[in-house]
Amino acid sequence: DAAHASPLLAHLNEEQLAAVTLPAGHALILAGAGSGKTRVLTTRIAWLLQTGQATPGSIMAVTFTNKAAKEMLARLSAMLPYNVRGMWIGTFHGLCNRMLRAHYQAAGLPQAFQILDTQDQLSAIKRLCKQFNVDDERFPPKQLMYFIAGCKEEGKRPGDIEAIDPDTKKKVEIYQLYEEQCRREGVVDFGELMLRSYELLRDDVHLRQHYQRRFQHILVDEFQDTNKLQYQWLKQLAGNEVGGRYASSSSVIAVGDDDQSIYAFRGARVGNMADFIREFEVRQQIKLEQNYRSYSNILDCANALISHNSNRLGKNLRTTQGPGEPVRIYEAPSDLAEASWMVDEIKQLVKNDGFTRQEIAVLYRSNAQSRVIESALFNAAIPYRVYGGLRFFERAEIKHALAYLRLLENPHDDTSFMRVVNFPARGIGARTIELLQDAARSSGCSLSDAVTAVGGSAGTKLQGFVAQIDVLREQTQGRTLREIIETVEEQSGLIEHYRNEKEGADRIENLQELVTAAESFVTQEGFGRDAVALPLDEQQGASLLNQSPVSQGLDSNLPLLDEALKPPVGTVASMVNADTGETLSPLQAFLVHAALEAGDNQAQAGQDAVQLMTVHASKGLEFDAVFIGGVEEGLFPHENAMMDRGGLEEERRLAYVAITRARQRLYLSHSQTRMLHGQTRYNVKSRFFDELPEEALKWITPRQSGFGTFAPNSGAYGAYGAKGSEQFGSNSGWGGKSEVFASPPVPQQKAQPSHGIKAGLKVFHNKFGEGKVLAVEGTGDDARAQVSFGRHGTKWLALSIAKLTVVD
Ligand code: ATP
Ligand code: MG
Numbered sequence: 095d096a097a098h099a100s101p102l103l104a105h106l107n108e109e110q111l112a113a114v115t116l117p118a119g120h121a122l123i124l125a126g127a128g129s130g131k132t133r134v135l136t137t138r139i140a141w142l143l144q145t146g147q148a149t150p151g152s153i154m155a156v157t158f159t160n161k162a163a164k165e166m167l168a169r170l171s172a173m174l175p176y177n178v179r180g181m182w183i184g185t186f187h188g189l190c191n192r193m194l195r196a197h198y199q200a201a202g203l204p205q206a207f208q209i210l211d212t213q214d215q216l217s218a219i220k221r222l223c224k225q226f227n228v229d230d231e232r233f234p235p236k237q238l239m240y241f242i243a244g245c246k247e248e249g250k251r252p253g254d255i256e257a258i259d260p261d262t263k264k265k266v267e268i269y270q271l272y273e274e275q276c277r278r279e280g281v282v283d284f285g286e287l288m289l290r291s292y293e294l295l296r297d298d299v300h301l302r303q304h305y306q307r308r309f310q311h312i313l314v315d316e317f318q319d320t321n322k323l324q325y326q327w328l329k330q331l332a333g334n335e336v337g338g339r340y341a342s343s344s345s346v347i348a349v350g351d352d353d354q355s356i357y358a359f360r361g362a363r364v365g366n367m368a369d370f371i372r373e374f375e376v377r378q379q380i381k382l383e384q385n386y387r388s389y390s391n392i393l394d395c396a397n398a399l400i401s402h403n404s405n406r407l408g409k410n411l412r413t414t415q416g417p418g419e420p421v422r423i424y425e426a427p428s429d430l431a432e433a434s435w436m437v438d439e440i441k442q443l444v445k446n447d448g449f450t451r452q453e454i455a456v457l458y459r460s461n462a463q464s465r466v467i468e469s470a471l472f473n474a475a476i477p478y479r480v481y482g483g484l485r486f487f488e489r490a491e492i493k494h495a496l497a498y499l500r501l502l503e504n505p506h507d508d509t510s511f512m513r514v515v516n517f518p519a520r521g522i523g524a525r526t527i528e529l530l531q532d533a534a535r536s537s538g539c540s541l542s543d544a545v546t547a548v549g550g551s552a553g554t555k556l557q558g559f560v561a562q563i564d565v566l567r568e569q570t571q572g573r574t575l576r577e578i579i580e581t582v583e584e585q586s587g588l589i590e591h592y593r594n595e596k597e598g599a600d601r602i603e604n605l606q607e608l609v610t611a612a613e614s615f616v617t618q619e620g621f622g623r624d625a626v627a628l629p630l631d632e633q634q635g636a637s638l639l640n641q642s643p644v645s646q647g648l649d650s651n652l653p654l655l656d657e658a659l660k661p662p663v664g665t666v667a668s669m670v671n672a673d674t675g676e677t678l679s680p681l682q683a684f685l686v687h688a689a690l691e692a693g694d695n696q697a698q699a700g701q702d703a704v705q706l707m708t709v710h711a712s713k714g715l716e717f718d719a720v721f722i723g724g725v726e727e728g729l730f731p732h733e734n735a736m737m738d739r740g741g742l743e744e745e746r747r748l749a750y751v752a753i754t755r756a757r758q759r760l761y762l763s764h765s766q767t768r769m770l771h772g773q774t775r776y777n778v779k780s781r782f783f784d785e786l787p788e789e790a791l792k793w794i795t796p797r798q799s800g801f802g803t804f805a806p807n808s809g810a811y812g813a814y815g816a817k818g819s820e821q822f823g824s825n826s827g828w829g830g831k832s833e834v835f836a837s838p839p840v841p842q843q844k845a846q847p848s849h850g851i852k853a854g855l856k857v858f859h860n861k862f863g864e865g866k867v868l869a870v871e872g873t874g875d876d877a878r879a880q881v882s883f884g885r886h887g888t889k890w891l892a893l894s895i896a897k898l899t900v901v902d
Contacts, residue, residue, distance in 0.1 A: 122380075210283040311347075479701075878893060
């Protein structure tokens with residue numbers, strides 16, 4: 095039978111086997127966490143290829159994150175004997191970007207269109223509002239951004255929106271202006287990638303038919319979190335609607351878990367599952383009920399928790415693995431103590447239990463929680479990597495460097511122009527910028543083109559800037575990515591600027607890190623030096639691929655894919671084989687990468703590092719050990735979600751996702767006090783704890799009382815107290831103050847102690863020497879300061895303990 099026919103299938107259970115070997119046709123696989131949904135998708139792709147039922151070019155698979163796509167490619171390349179990098183496997187955004195790159199002309203985009211990330215988008219909207227005197231109290235730019243993103247997710251252009259009330263009318267008007275601005279500058283935001291690609295398929299019948307014929311197998315992971323537009327996009331690719339039905343020759347296999355739907359706030363529709371069944375007349379539905387990921391204590395927690403939700407499609411999960419270790423629950427007196435406990439546990443896991451760091455994850459509900467954990471890991475010299483949050487590519491100095499690089503590619507990118515026209519300072523003031531913007535607006539051109547319209551010395555300075563960019567473009571012509579970035583960082587004056595800045599050393603390091611990032615991008619993506627110096631005819635060959643796929647006969651022989659499957663070393667293949675772009679220069683490809691990819695530069699690539707991320711970002715992933723911090727009322731479930739039942743159920747699904755990431759060990763913690771957004775909060779433990787089965791748990795701090803165990807030198811606090819480190823100093827006194835453990839502390843307003851420490855002051859510390867105070871937060875014994883100590887790095891110090899003296 096089939097299982098014997100291919101070793102690929104040897105380890106599957108019966109339902110999995112049925113799913114992997116489904117005959118052509120649409121199907122839905124609905125199953126709980128860790129039941130092998132993603133594995134089934136991956137194995138099916140491998141099986142289709144291996145049995146010759148499909149060619150690499152006929153498959154498209156959509157995953158939820160870049161990380162998941164990479165993982166799928168890694169698993170595939172382990173199963174298959176050839177290079178799988180050219181396959182259409184990626185996120186919705188990644189695949190849309192790829193399609194738009196290949197058909198930029200048809201999509202009405204410049205070849206080197208740039209992608210605006212959320213921050214760029216916000217600043218573009220702010221710029222627009224200023225230009226058109228929009229009242230930013232009545233129309234806060236952030237709200238406008240959400241409005242525009244929401245419209246795009248619904249597939250709506252300004253003209254499609256019926257606006258009756260004046261507020262909506264105004265918003266639509268701004269949406270319209272924003273679109274014009276983006277068009278002028280040759281930039282697209284994330285929502286636009288999706289919408290533009292959808293419209294391209296909808297409106298260009300040749301293109302649509304090409305892709306419909308091409309993608310015979312469409313596989314979608316995490317289907318429960320697709321939004322309306324994504325579903326419409328899939329429908330375009332799946333086949334022509336005939337009498338309301340999608341009776342096409344292609345097979346769409348959707349895989350999902352309603353209990354893991356956690357993106358409703360971004361427009362995700364669980365309802366897409368029901369629509370899919372109806373509209374595609376899905377006859378094949380498969381359930382997977384065996385969980386292969388977790389020990390039963392962990393699974394029991396997940397099952398018990400999610401059973402408290404009411405709107406469920408109903409699935410069961412069982413495991414044949416034993417109970418494993420109990421789920422450990424820790425109650426900390428403060429967020430710092432919580433982080434310190436995590437660090438101690440992580441050390442033990444690595445040292446005594448043989449866990450590798452990258453198989454340990456720390457998850458949190460809210461990004462703001464990461465800083466304290468990061469700082470504890472940093473001080474304990476444990477390498478870690480943060481996914482999401484403040485990304486490397488979002489740091490100011492990096493954005494400046496990227497802005498220069500973007501201007502080399504596209505001088506009409508006004509967002510980048512604005513960012514660096516006076517950075518480093520060139521004596522170009524706000525007044526001059528205003529004049530320039532007026533000139534650009536009245537002649538409908540880019541800022542760069544408008545510089546000649548500004549007279550006087552202001553005009554001369556502006557022209558100087560544009561000339562400087564032109565010179566840089568000349569200088570870097572035909573150079574390697576590394577050389578380009580180094581030249582730009584030097585010649586733009588950025589390095590010089592930060593060299594003169596007192597605290598600029600870190601920033602210079604980051605700028606150097608950008609070169610490293612580019613270097614490793616080049617090696618990973620195969621954009622070698624040779625790729626830049628291609629012989630002309632080969633370059634033409636590459637760019638031919640960019641033209642209409644129909645006229646190029648892409649339909650029949652798919653040269654694009656065949657090229658992509660060649661080894662990717664410095665050949666044309668490498669030019670067309672980036673994850674994200676088809677015929678981009680290395681610099682263009684790198685800029686796309688910077689916009690699309692979450693940076694992870696806290697630990698060097700490949701280094702064994704603890705993984706930090708939000709629960710949202712952890713979807714689909716798994717780790718040997720998982721820590722979930724801040725399981726407190728108001729934080730998890732989040733206060734913003736507790737107003738209605740729907741919100742609470744989404745929080746519970748989020749907790750279900752978090753718990754089910756763990757294979758062997760699971761640790762939950764909550765803290766009595768927590769510093770968030772500069773304020774001390776007194777939280778009680780989450781209601782979710784009451785929904786877990788007691789038999790599976792081990793409370794490693796007494797729940798009610800019994801604080802006797804917390805004598806300064808015993809247990810977790812013993813180690814902690816012994817450290818006596820002022821870096822966690824706000825807690826080092828806690829061992830003695832046992833009343834704190836008896837019940838949640840009563841918020842007490844202590845007299846404001848005047849440590850005399852303020853941001854901006856220069857201070858002296860016995861061990862770390864001179865430093866500069868970056869921030870101060872909290873009051874009384876909780877007060878702490880963030881101090882940058884040059885060589886010793888940046889540290890958070892408890893002011894009630896650390897001896898800091900103010901200098902000058
Ligand atoms: P999630 O809902 O969290 O995305 P999932 O349903 O996609 O989970 P997978 O990630 O595919 O689950 O599988 C979970 C783990 O179980 C993986 O490590 C996978 O390799 C393993 N696994 C799946 N099926 C089997 C099997 N038949 N035999 C052994 N291990 C399996
Ligand atoms: Mg999965």
